Amino acid sequence: MKLTKEQWSWVFYDWANSGYGIIVTTAVLPIYFKTVAQASGVTAANATAFWGYANSVGTLLVALLAPFLGALADYQGFKKRLLVAFTTLGMVMTLGLALLPSSQWQWLLVIYVLSVLGYSGGNLFYDSFLTDVSGDAQMDRISSVGYGFGYLGGVIAFILFMVLEFTNGFGRLSSLAVARWGFVLAAVWWVIFFVPIVKNVHQRHALTSPGAPLRQSWSRVWQTIAHLRQHKYLAWFLLAYFCYIDGVDTIFTMATSIGLDIGITSTTLIMVLLVVQLVAFPFSILYGWLASKTSARTGILLAIVVYLLICLDALRLHTVTDFWVLAVLVGTSQGGIQALSRSYFGRIVPKDRSSEFFGFYNILGKFSAVLGPILVGVVTQLTGQSRIGAASLAILFVLGLVIFGALPKDAADNS
Known part of the structure; x- marks a missing residue:
């Protein structure tokens, strides 16, 4: 099956944010945070606890907002705007992780939570765009290609980071500096490969705005919960x-x-x-x-x-x-x-x-x-x-x- 330009643009959003997923969330930031927090006098146990709390807060925020944001995105013209807004938040906050002084470990957690909100919110709108770029017959293949290229993009981004780490920034960086450059890499990777979906993907299925989309979106969420048995x-x-x-x-x-x-x-x-x-x-x-x-x-x-x-x-x-x-x-x-x-x-x-x-x-x-x-x-x-x-x-x-x-x-x- 040959993918269209619009479908490839959708696929590459998964490639785009995969650097964040593997570099920031999984491999680097947990270790970086514990290092800088303990250097500031926080015990190892407390550093682990604070990291867990930050992840819980980020997850809870996304989970509570997701149905309302999803309902709002269904109105014509809102889905891409929300995708751009949340993705931009994620990219800016990821860059902020690199720019923040290492002594400010409390703010590091705040910025991380905001980056999680941007990353997860962006994924919500990205996932729902699947119904716009594909008919039912193609959906399985396109969704699978998206996940596949997401994994590949994450591997390539992580290998680039590992080159920095194993060479100590080609002999010029400390371990903490290498980690911060890793955050820059994740943000830049995200920015570059985000461009295609903005240019080429469009919302095809939408509801007509009732004139008060915020209020109507909230009402629709509760209606859906009440009538889910339908x-x-x-x-x-x-x-x-x-x-x-x-x-x-x-x-x-x-x-x-x-x-x-x-x-x-x-x-x-x-x-x-x-x-x-x-x-x-x-x-x-x-x-x-x-x-x-x-x-x-x-x-x-x-x-x-x-x-x-x-x-x-x-x-x-x-x-x-x-x-x-x-x-x-x-x-x-x-x-x-x-x-x-x-x-x-x-x-x-x-x-x-x-x-x-x-x-x-x-x-x-x-x-x-x-x-x-x-x-x-x-x-x-x-x-x-x-x-x-x-x-x-x-x-x-x-x-x-x-x-x-x-x-x-x-x-x-x-x-």
Whole structure:
């Protein structure tokens, strides 16, 4: 399938903000923050706690605002304006992380929370633009290409950062300065590849503005919540999605801790992260191809089964080799399950209200990684084995598999 210029422009937004996702959120800022906070007299325990609080605040803000912002974006002309506004906020705040003096660790958290708001808000509008750039028949492939190129873009941006880190900025930078230049790299990467979506992507499905869009958007959110039972297949899908995506996100967020427990070094963990991203690139696209030959439903069910096997295989997790095997398996299905879930959801929502419904989708995506970490933590404490804690996530995938599997094959046509 050949993508149009508009569709490629949409795809490259995922490429654009992937540098933020891997450099800022995952690899660099957590370590940078703990370093500068402890240098200012904050204990290691308090630094970890403050970092956790900041992430919780950012997640909560996005989750609470998502349905309202999505409903507002459904009115003609609002979706792109909101995409530009939130993405600009994310890019400026990411650059602000580099410019802020390292002694101002409190403000570092504030700026980070604002960058999360911009990043996550931008993703909400980006996701909902899927219904504008693609018809139902193409949605699986285009969504999968978006995720695939997002992983590839993140790998390339991170490799550029690693060149800076391993050479100490070509012998001219301290470790803290390298981290700050990493934030600059993430911001510039975002800016450059953001341009195509602004120029070439347009809102095609929209509601007519009633004259008071803010008030009407708020009213529509409550109406949707009250009448969600009218969209029964959509509601059941969201419940299934909440279960299995909780497992997916938890595996990603807890992998580092589990790896350290079995003696894997931080350098090896970085290499594992890169390999997972590289594997996810072709397999995300492969899942899109599979969906075109069968259905998105088949692809999602396959990915859930793969994750279920990963959880069960975690019971024999003892060596570095075992960890590598599981990491590669995660890479084969991580992008696929996310991409096909997005396209499946995009197919069953009312097109002129896609942003509103993607707001609820966004809420579940943000709150999903709540039950999983608690489950892993409790089981790990009870058994003293983090591998058994990881295996306990099979419960979430079984629930997701049962609920999603119970949806009729033609749910997308009757939602």
